[in-house]
Amino acid sequence: MSLLAVRDLAVARGGLRAVEGVSFSLDPGGALVLRGPNGIGKTTLLRTLAGLQPAVAGVIEAAPDAIAYAGHSDGLKPALTVTENLRFWSEIFGGPDIAAALEAMNLRELAARPAHALSAGQKRRLGLARLMVTGRPVWLLDEPTVSLDRASVALFAAMLRAHLGRGGAAVIATHIELGLPEAEILELGPYRARETRRESRPAGFNEAFG
Amino acid sequence: MSIWEYANPVKFMRTSGAILPWVVAGAALCTVAGLVWGFLTPEDYKQGSTVKIIFLHVPAALMAINIWLMMLVTSLIWLIRRHHVSALAAKAAAPVGAVMTLIALITGAIWGQPMWGTWWEWDPRLTSFLILFLFYLGYMALWEAVENADSAADLTGVLCLVGSVFALLSRYAVNFWNQGLHQGASLSLAPGERMAAVYRYPLYLTMAGFFLLFLALLLIRTRTEIRRRRLAALLARENRA
Amino acid sequence: MRALLIRDLRLATRAGGGFGLALAFFLIVCTLVPFGVGPEGGTLSRIAPGILWVGALLSCLLSLDRIFALDFEDGSLDLLATAPLPLEGAVAIKALAHWLVTGLPLALSAPVFALLLHLPGPAYPWLVASLILGTPALSMLGAFGAAVTVGLRRGGLLLSLLVLPLYVPTLIFGAEAVRRGAAGADPVAPLVFLAAITLATLALAPFAAAAALRVNLR
Numbered sequence: 001m002s003l004l005a006v007r008d009l010a011v012a013r014g015g016l017r018a019v020e021g022v023s024f025s026l027d028p029g030g031a032l033v034l035r036g037p038n039g040i041g042k043t044t045l046l047r048t049l050a051g052l053q054p055a056v057a058g059v060i061e062a063a064p065d066a067i068a069y070a071g072h073s074d075g076l077k078p079a080l081t082v083t084e085n086l087r088f089w090s091e092i093f094g095g096p097d098i099a100a101a102l103e104a105m106n107l108r109e110l111a112a113r114p115a116h117a118l119s120a121g122q123k124r125r126l127g128l129a130r131l132m133v134t135g136r137p138v139w140l141l142d143e144p145t146v147s148l149d150r151a152s153v154a155l156f157a158a159m160l161r162a163h164l165g166r167g168g169a170a171v172i173a174t175h176i177e178l179g180l181p182e183a184e185i186l187e188l189g190p191y192r193a194r195e196t197r198r199e200s201r202p203a204g205f206n207e208a209f210g
Numbered sequence: 211m212s213i214w215e216y217a218n219p220v221k222f223m224r225t226s227g228a229i230l231p232w233v234v235a236g237a238a239l240c241t242v243a244g245l246v247w248g249f250l251t252p253e254d255y256k257q258g259s260t261v262k263i264i265f266l267h268v269p270a271a272l273m274a275i276n277i278w279l280m281m282l283v284t285s286l287i288w289l290i291r292r293h294h295v296s297a298l299a300a301k302a303a304a305p306v307g308a309v310m311t312l313i314a315l316i317t318g319a320i321w322g323q324p325m326w327g328t329w330w331e332w333d334p335r336l337t338s339f340l341i342l343f344l345f346y347l348g349y350m351a352l353w354e355a356v357e358n359a360d361s362a363a364d365l366t367g368v369l370c371l372v373g374s375v376f377a378l379l380s381r382y383a384v385n386f387w388n389q390g391l392h393q394g395a396s397l398s399l400a401p402g403e404r405m406a407a408v409y410r411y412p413l414y415l416t417m418a419g420f421f422l423l424f425l426a427l428l429l430i431r432t433r434t435e436i437r438r439r440r441l442a443a444l445l446a447r448e449n450r451a
Numbered sequence: 452m453r454a455l456l457i458r459d460l461r462l463a464t465r466a467g468g469g470f471g472l473a474l475a476f477f478l479i480v481c482t483l484v485p486f487g488v489g490p491e492g493g494t495l496s497r498i499a500p501g502i503l504w505v506g507a508l509l510s511c512l513l514s515l516d517r518i519f520a521l522d523f524e525d526g527s528l529d530l531l532a533t534a535p536l537p538l539e540g541a542v543a544i545k546a547l548a549h550w551l552v553t554g555l556p557l558a559l560s561a562p563v564f565a566l567l568l569h570l571p572g573p574a575y576p577w578l579v580a581s582l583i584l585g586t587p588a589l590s591m592l593g594a595f596g597a598a599v600t601v602g603l604r605r606g607g608l609l610l611s612l613l614v615l616p617l618y619v620p621t622l623i624f625g626a627e628a629v630r631r632g633a634a635g636a637d638p639v640a641p642l643v644f645l646a647a648i649t650l651a652t653l654a655l656a657p658f659a660a661a662a663a664l665r666v667n668l669r
Contacts (some may be wrong), residue, residue: 015360016446050533053669069533073526077458079465084458091454092534130530201292205359206446208294209219209439344616351612355603364666365599369613372595372659376617379648383620386644387627 003169009058011048015204017193028167036188042173056203068136074127078116095135104159105129120147139170226429233426240419248412263321269420271314277307285367297363302431308346334384345373459548473510473553480506481564499568500629515593519601538661546594554586577632585625588649591656592617598660
């Protein structure tokens with residue numbers, strides 16, 4: 001039983017298909033690393049998988065409430081403390097207690113500090129710790145290691161391995177080697193959408209009039 | 211052969227291009243003939259020559275409301291069936307509707323001055339038209355403000371829906387607020403209230419003229435919008451390559 | 452749901468949250484009007500119902516763009532949209548939070564401002580009642596406008612242009628109730644209409660607002 005299965009998926013950005021024909025399936029413990037040049041549509045693909053935008057074609061199969069998304073911004077409120085920020089997302093997602101998450105990303109000393117007083121790397125760590133309190137099995141990570149130092153990257157890799165070890169799964173857009181030996185790599189280059197007239201529904205105005 | 215085939219831009223361009231000259235000719239003929247005929251009608255025993263402004267005022271007011279209804283229908287078609295030409299037609303109609311509303315308001319003011327002794331009166335009908343004008347402005351401003359065409363079409367569609375509900379609601383709320391001076395509907399079906407035939411027939415003609423005028427402007431503007439979208443699509447494609 | 456409400460209230464009341472700005476703006480409006488129309492008590496008391504309602508409406512408008520803009524910028528809205536909470540529910544809760552920090556304080560403090568404008572005595576209970584019944588619709592419609600304009604540059608100005616025409620029915624019935632109260636007439640009919648508009652808005656606007664948010668998140 002796979003956690004996330006994608007068949008013949010096409011996603012669009014700015015009314016034009018970006019990548020098409022993408023298929024993969026993730027079993028518990030599986031990780032998929034998305035690679036490809038800037039602008040090919042890694043973020044768009046992840047946002048489509050997260051349900052933030054509709055797929056142009058293809059099928060996404062996932063259990064309801066299985067997916068946790070972490071984009072470029074961390075969803076933190078500067079006026080709230082680290083604990084308050086984490087607890088809020090834990091309550092919204094009905095996830096587990098925040099202690100383990102604080103521990104995993106080494107945030108315990110910062111727990112009472114307001115988020116506006118954190119450095120960029122510390123904010124990022126808090127944003128990644130949020131994934132743990134969602135209690136969801138499939139993590140979609142968009143460049144998760146941006147602004148992390150080497151020690152924090154190692155911390156994050158350990159958290160990710162623990163998540164996979166517990167039967168979770170992850171789709172990661174990154175160019176950094178995270179030390180996940182079992183991770184599959186999906187090179188998106190060959191899936192770049194081609195210029196052909198299609199019979200199917202256009203992705204947007206730019207395709208309908210192109 | 212289904213009506214939905216005209217949702218295809220290529221098909222729409224071909225058909226609209228073919229009928230456009232006829233619509234323009236019909237609009238010019240009906241409007242000019244109706245206005246000249248209307249100008250030659252005898253003076254009203256009560257309102258004098260000022261009654262003749264009715265031949266501009268009533269058709270413009272009629273179109274102002276009907277254009278909004280047409281935008282509501284095309285917005286619904288876009289939101290439900292995702293026909294791109296439909297969304298563009300709604301966009302193309304809005305400025306025409308706004309100008310029709312403005313014509314109705316201005317001619318109303320010019321007519322109201324000698325009749326009621328004031329350029330502006332917070333009468334329910336006038337007030338409703340002013341509110342309708344504000345809705346047109348908001349709708350057009352939203353189209354301008356959103357850069358992504360797909361988002362703009364969706365957002366303005368939702369706005370048109372919500373706006374229609376509130377425009378209707380305002381119409382009745384305004385009635386509650388002030389009973390007003392404005393005469394009843396100009397073309398009532400109740401027998402005793404009908405206006406004399408000398409005025410009625412030229413009025414029908416100008417109404418047909420304004421409708422054809424709107425159709426001509428709508429076709430021209432929709433064709434422009436389609437060309438503009440085509441240009442944007444080609445540029446987007448070039449930037450991607 | 453409770454967590455979201457508590458967080459929004461906490462953010463609004465902490466430093467930089469802008470709590471109280473609406474009240475201050477309301478005070479300024481009520482101070483400026485006598486400078487504009489003259490200090491004569493009779494004139495003021497005649498226009499007080501309208502000024503109080505228009506002032507409350509404009510004060511409400513001030514903080515509307517904050518309903519979604521901050522959450523959109525810091526990515527919280529993406530996360531809320533993927534949360535188990537339906538987006539319609541999140542919209543309703545955020546509108547409720549907006550009402551609790553602007554509409555409700557405005558309604559409760561309106562009698563003080565009414566004093567400044569010589570509102571006739573019998574109208575006071577109707578002023579508070581009409582504001583309590585009407586301002587939830589202002590917040591909910593404002594949330595719709597904020598959802599449509601979130602992420603736009605110069606969204607604030609456009610927000611006012613879109614939202615103010617939607618406020619017309621609420622304003623008409625709200626001010627009419629106060630006017631009738633001031634004149635000693637029966638204000639129940641406009642209050643019933645006002646309540647009907649508010650209830651219908653609360654029931655339907657979250658769906659329109661959530662639809663607009665989904666479009667803006669893609």
